Amino acid sequence: MNQRPNNQLFDAYFTARDMRDVFCDQGRVQAMLDFEAALARAEARVGLIPHSAVASIEAACQAGHYDFAALGEAIATAGNSAIPLVKALGKQIAANDVEAERYVHLGATSQDVMDSGLVLQLRRALELIESDLAQLGETLATQAWRYVATPLAGRTWLQHATPVTLGMKIAGWLGAVTRSRQRLRELKPRLLVLQFGGASGTLAALGEQAMPIANALAEELQLTLPEQPWHTQRDRLVEFGAVLGLIAGSLGKFGRDISLLMQTEAAEVFEPAAPGKGGSSTMPHKRNPVGAAVLIGAATRVPGLLSTLFSAMPQEHERSLGLWHAEWETLPEICCLVSGSLQQALLLADGLEVDATRMARNLDLTQGLVLAEAVSIVLAQRVGRDTAHHLLEHCCKRAVAEQLHLRAVLGDEPQVTAQLSDAELDQLLDPAHYLGQAHTWVERAVAEHFALTA
DSSP: OOOOOOOOHHHHSSSSSHHHHHHHHHHHHHHHHHHHHHHHHHHHTTTTSSTTHHHHHHHOOGGGGGGGGHHHHHHHHHSHHHHHHHHHHHHHHHHTTTHHHTTTTTTTTTTHHHHHHHHHHHHHHHHHHHHHHHHHHHHHHHHHHHHOOOOOEEEEEEEEEEEEEHHHHHHHHHHHHHHHHHHHHHHHHHHOOOOOTTTTTOOOOGGGGGGHHHHHHHHHOBBBBOOOOTTOOOOHHHHHHHHHHHHHHHHHHHHHHHHHHHHHTTTTTTOOTTTTTTTOSSSTOOOOOOHHHHHHHHHHHHHHHHHHHHHHOOOOOOOOSSSSHHTTTTTHHHHHHHHHHHHHHHHHHHTTTHHHHHHHHHHHTTTTTTHHHHHHHHHHHHHHHHHHHHHHHHHHHHHHHOOHHHHHHHHHHHHTTTOHHHHHHHHHHGGGGGGGHHHHHHHHHEEEEEHHHH
């Protein structure tokens, strides 16, 4: 059997193998053949075709019987994958049962085969994504609790702000995962529906038996029968793509944070180490965030693909020219990119390497300035907000100008020491005492995760 060239050099990096199996040539062809076999069973159930024809049709509905390279060549002339596949299917059946061949694909159209086959593939893709998201949520929940009280510098506009905790940061990643799981659960009934309308969506070729067959076919494929065929109403697929885009973006945020925390100047959190991972072709010392790169890369690529799906929505009348075609490789590629991102995210989350000592050292890089707010708020209650603000502003400027720790400057300022004792100043300038509701946010994020999982 002829095989087309394998152009998947980067697959192991950007795509999960199980997801590529769903959308490889064999996966696509088998899904369409599953539709044809189910259609034969459904039509036999309602008496449109003889039961004796079903076994021969089912026997031929195995992707291994077909030459994918030849199908690919035929698609270039036929304009879609179903036309040459149905022809090849008919020949395969006729070689063993001429009578059964006449009942193949009865009442269906090419788009019924392709769209329903795609939905079968998406069902499997959805299972893989949901499983990975659930596992990622579990791991992030564990890590959030582990580091619930581990202080590190909060960063706004890429500058040190007030302290947060690593657990709180992880809880932020977890919350996004939980919301994506909720979205997938909500859209599933809209996505997993049969496409079956015949030539123009009326199923006229099947006469009075159309609805019984449609119901039977939906049951055979374990899909829902929608209110009507959706040949040129593509919102279901685009909604799924949009949620995948949100997942890619949320994972990209995770990857971006990790890559920034891994920077030499920060060196607070690292991807798990492995032999040969993250090295350089010329610099032996390098430890590059290669996993985070996949998350960021997918988050960068998916929006462009998603824009194709949105652009392809205003399809003409009852069957589209070109816009439908634009979808064929787009949504599968989004699924593959998200799957690869999830695989890397799982590795990152499970093996995070944390340097709490470095976090504490970095928190003190500004020599106490990140806790000026804490002092100002307490002082404001004693001398007034405006006075406190100007006083702390003056002390901060002096600390910077003279390269002193803010604690030393405050301890040397009579207006401050008249209001705050040494013990109070020490406590106010301790990051561990200025973490606000960080613990609460972790608790709530983890609770939402477990509520969804229960």
